[in-house]
Amino acid sequence: MTTDLDAIRHVIDTVEHAQNHEQPDEFLALFRPDAIWTTGGGKRLYGLDEITEFTRQVLPGGMRGMSVRFELEHVLFIRPDVAAVKLRQVYTTPDGLDVGSPLWIMAKEDGRWLLTACQNIGVPDDEDVAPGRPVFGAAS
Template identity: 30%
Template structure:
């Protein structure tokens, strides 16, 4: 693992820790000032302040006590200061889920020797559709765990 991979993984791990602590300030601080955040419902937030404000409200209400699980599937450096990370994730209460039902794409940028999330996209995975497309090698995904 390169130093870049390690630094990026630290940011992604810090996101999970901040979420699990219900700490919107810490969570938002991991995003670039002009970051974009798109939820699996298609709700989009522009800017660190909007991301922090939304999560402050969510952590106090609908997501209170909800934990986040994440597994990094791939990360690829596409420039000296840009990394694209693909992960699987899910939210839960109680025991962590056996299967992570969402797929995320995160673009991280390095600014002043600090890595931060510049863009985040969360997508709900549909098991039946994933299974159906996995049956054909031309449509099966080739990154991360197989459908199921």
């Protein structure tokens, strides 16, 4: 499983790189065609076409003045070819830090780990979150 874990870490690193460098194609290449993606703002996207349309609207310019890093917290191999990947997502913005808690379900297909069903959410009680939630908005 070390090889699979390394491959999953590579996907995480690629998402981080693609977001920080605003490279939609690099990001979109990581998805299955029928993937599900729920944004940190709760927008539900079904299939690569919807994910692509959304990404091409928000990623160019969306990271201006910010950066993000992903910290791998846990991987649960549901089956040898399916993994639940829990992350801590830390945005650095001019207004301070904001923290998300993505869960990515990944599937291994033809030797590649692909994003399959993913959801993001802000973490309101994280000690690093700046007042006003610069990325995820005010906590309710």
